[in-house]
Amino acid sequence: MNLALQTTVRSICLWAVLTLCMLASIHGVFLDAPRERVMGDVQRIFYFHFPAALGSFLAFAVVCFAGVSYLCTRQRRWDHLGRASAEVGVLFCTIVLVSGPLWAKSAWGTWWTWEARLTTMLVLWLLYISYLMIGLYTDSREQRARAAAVVGIVAFLDVPIVYFSVKWWRGHHPIILGRGGEGGLSPEMWPVVWICLVTFLLLYGILVGLRMSLARAEDIVLDMEEHLQN
């Protein structure tokens, strides 16, 4: 089997598995998961909100790792990985920031409140938007990659702050992981949470793979354009 055919078959298989996982997640969220006693059906937003938040933390951890690796080795593939992961992380972070207020409107009676978890998450989103905008202000690829690596490492400092914000500054946001949180889930809810987590992990992997191959191709085209100009 040649390489192109292998790649096509692999990507078709991955998309098929993702579709199955997504269907299983939707089935779990709307049909299997029990109705929450206090919040009712609106609590079902949580099943995509929580995996998207964890997915964005993972994505930003990968950006930080790629940044360190780029600064140590100066290999472009780390820059491609960092950019790809940051984009998907921002997408997941946007899902969190969009779905959260819809839940909050029902649970707290307001779309938004400047409490610790929400504010630090918004700051995280803005930090990685700025990471993605670095490329717009410089023509040099080396300079851009170096600056992006540094910003990616520094911005990651906000991730533990977001995670521990509910413990450090007790706000309204439910504590999902750890003991004693009023937002702790009943045991029947966890299988659905796990299915959604696996789905988001797979989605993250596929999107980063797609974005990385695009970044690689863009780099090759840029190299060829520069070569033709000289």
Add this chain to the structure above:
Amino acid sequence: MSLNLLFWAYTLIWILLAGYLGLLGLRQQALTRRVDRLRARLGSQTAGKQEPS
């Protein structure tokens, strides 16, 4: 109210995911056009070099 918010949450999530995939598709198309332009330029340069002086 509760079901309405649930509906909008999942609708917006799907719109965001589809939007990102659409954006990747547009970038892919733009890249394909750049490759075609490069091919045309390379073709004309090669033809120029092969012409007898």
